[in-house]
Amino acid sequence: MSVLLLGYDVETQDPDSPVTRQFLEVASRVHEEMEAPGTFFLCGRTVENNTEALIETQKTGLFDYQSHTYSHVLFKCLWQVNDEGERLVRSGSIEQIAEEVDKANRVLKERLGVTVTGLTTPWGYYRGLGDRPDLLAILHGNGIRFVRSWMRNEKDWVPNPLEVQPFFYECQGFPDMLEFPMTGRHDCDWSRSLGFEPREFDNVQDYAEYVAGQLEIVAEHDWAWPYNQHDHSTMRHDPEMVVIRRLIEKARELRMEVALYRDYYKQRMAEKERAHGAQA
Ligand SMILES: [Zn+2]
Structure with missing residues (x-):
């Protein structure tokens, strides 16, 4: 069965910014109205700055809370090539990355009671x-069993083709770790496609229709679609979450499941264990 996995990178670091709180309010309202689950991938620092607002969202019972590291240090170097040219974005050191993962886990546990x-x-x-x-x-040692890390094509840009589907890191030696590649275009190009002139889409409704069309392709192939938006891009370009509403509506029309990443992971692990049991 095809599935839509809604996820949000919640990562604004400035303690004086209201963006994360505004985003959490609208996300709670939209998910409650649509009765749909969603996953917040949170930077530890953002959790520290917005603990009360996050606890408020826990009352809806609709959200799952996972990590986006402590302060947004890159795991791998990016060499981006797009129509504006090229740029290099550097990664953190191994020690920094290990510290970032551990620290975010501790903050989410202490502030939100989440493992x-x-x-x-x-x-x-x-x-x-x-x-x-x-x-x-490093991730496995810190209890991480699913990861969203494949988000770009060979030019370190978008789109990543829709057919790149979730898979276990078997050959790397981590058969219980599932990758959720984020495919299609995503909101990292919203400032271009929705913001600056010449815009590719006239307005956010047009963009929502484009994304709903992508979902039709996903449903047709019985694929999973890990979808992502950010707190800041949402508040800047789609503060009423028109795109998310349209996606949920379209998923239901197509009889797709709308699920938490955590639950989809459990389902895939159970299937794997059943297949293994049948072989033994
Ligand atoms: Zn991020």
Whole structure:
């Protein structure tokens, strides 16, 4: 069965910014109205700055809370090539990354009472962490069992093709770790497609229709679609969450499941264990 996995990177670091609180309010309202589950991937620092607002969202019972590291340090270097040219974005050191993962886990536990099992890497990379078993080992050692790290194509830009589907890091030695590649275009190009002239889409409704069309392709192939938005991009370009409303509505029309990443992971693990049991 095809599935839509709604996820949000909640990462605004400035303690004086109201953006995260505003985003959490609108996300709670929209998810409650639509009766749909969603996952927040949170930076530890953002949790420290918005603890009360996050506790408020826990009352809805609709959200799951996972990690987006402590302060958004990159796991892999990016060499981005797009129509504006090229740029290099540097990664943190191994020690920094290990510290970031551990610290975020501790903050989520202390502030929200949550045991983290999933993580979205800052920025996301081509082929995820498939070529970095050393980083997968750090995550696994910190209790992470699902990761969203493959977000870009071979130019470290978007779109990542829709057919890149969730998979276990078997060959890297972590058969119980699931990658959720984020495919299609995403809100990292919203400032271009929705903001500055010449805009590709006239307004956010047009963009929502484009994304709903992508969902039709996903449903047709029985695929999973890990979808992502950010707190800041949402408040800047789609403060009423028109795109998310349209996606949920469209998923229901297509009889797709709307699920938490955590639950989809459990389902895939159970299938794997059943298949293993049948072989033994
Ligand atoms: Zn991020």
